[in-house]
Amino acid sequence: MREEYLLAALRMGVGADPVPENVSAAARAAFDLRVPGGVPARPVDLPVPPGTRSSPAAETAQPGVRRFSADGLVIDIETTVAGGRLEVAGQVSPAPGPDARVEVRTPHIAKVRVPSGTGHFAVAGLPPGWVSVVCHRPDHPPVFTRWIHVRG
Amino acid sequence: MSADNSFALLDQDVWEDLVARFDGRMWAVARAFGLSAADAADAVQGAWLRLVESADTIRDPERIGAWLVTTTRHEAARLSRKARGEVVSDMDVPDTALPDPTAAVVDADFGRHVWRRLDLLGEPCRSLIRLYVLHPEARYAQIAIRLNLPVGSIGPTRARCMARLRALVEEEAR
Structure with missing residues (x-):
């Protein structure tokens, strides 16, 4: 039996530290973040540059950069937090064409960008926390990345 | 699917x-x-x-x-x-x-059962765990003052007390 579970049960047993309403509201709202018919892009380890010490944490290959792949599409995401706001830049490969849209989502806000001719996109001014990217292409199901957690 | x-x-x-x-x-x-x-x-x-x-x-x-x-x-x-x-x-x-x-086991009923087991532990375990459970934001320094214990002993004592409580509960479940 895990100590954390025992401690959690003890707190629940006396109603100590109940779940805040905003946490419950966020849980209910998460239902609307599903991407029906979407294809989940799985994380892919980035190649570690020569001379770099290997690490089990994929993100250490290139700090802040994560790669996801599905349905013949690769989505690279680089995240930074500046001035308390989250910036997300990335590239969809192969470039998905002029009719594609890239949606960068947090649980609270989504911003849509038309990727450049090389598949690049960038979004700034997001609240730090959980973020995911969805690529919408004509005649293809949307491809969405895993949610990743970014704080300053 | x-x-x-x-x-x-x-x-x-x-x-x-x-x-x-x-x-x-x-x-x-x-x-x-x-x-x-x-x-x-x-x-x-x-x-x-x-x-x-x-x-x-x-x-x-x-x-x-x-x-x-x-x-x-x-x-x-x-x-x-x-x-x-x-x-x-x-x-x-x-x-x-x-x-x-x-x-x-993360359940209020089970938690109430564990509280009854906690009463079987002696001091300082009983008071320390009670404080730790009821005051999630409490710092070790605050708990040390309340229990009149050295602050450096709070972490190890808490770990030891939780291990004893866990053993007590698991022993009963066998």
Whole structure:
């Protein structure tokens, strides 16, 4: 039996530290973040540059950069937090064409960008926390990345 | 099973029922890692987001509750390590087919049972655990003052007392 579970049960047993309403509201709202018919892009380890010490944490290959792949599409995401706001830049490969849209989502806000001719996109001014990217292409199901957690 | 079919299993009513049944347990698990309220909220939200993205892998809806608790523990542990400055990967997610079966103990009824077991422990365990449980934001220094113990002894004593309590509960379950 895990100590954390025992401690959690003890707190629940006396109603100590109940779940805040905003946490419950966020849980209910998460239902609307599903991407029906979407294809989940799985994380892919980035190649570690020569001379770099290997690490089990994929993100250490290139700090802040994560790669996801599905349905013949690769989505690279680089995240930074500046001035308390989250910036997300990335590239969809192969470039998905002029009719594609890239949606960068947090649980609270989504911003849509038309990727450049090389598949690049960038979004700034997001609240730090959980973020995911969805690529919408004509005649293809949307491809969405895993949610990743970014704080300053 | 396609993603669409899985989401059919998880319609709005089922989702809200899951929230009503499990968000309190998930919050308690996240806070048991010593996370601040903001970090615990992130851990709980992370578990729900994992459910959103993993729906196509869920074969047994009866296991969702245990998986949510397991996934909250996973996210809370990751945030806790990150808060300590460790480099952690956010790429691994618990297998939806293998939720931790011991997650079932995160329950108010079981908690009341454990409180009765706690009364069997002597001091300072009884008072220390009581303070630690009832005041999640309390610092070791504050607990040390209340119990008149050296601050450096609080962490090791707490670990020892929790181990004794856990042994007591597990012994009874055999």
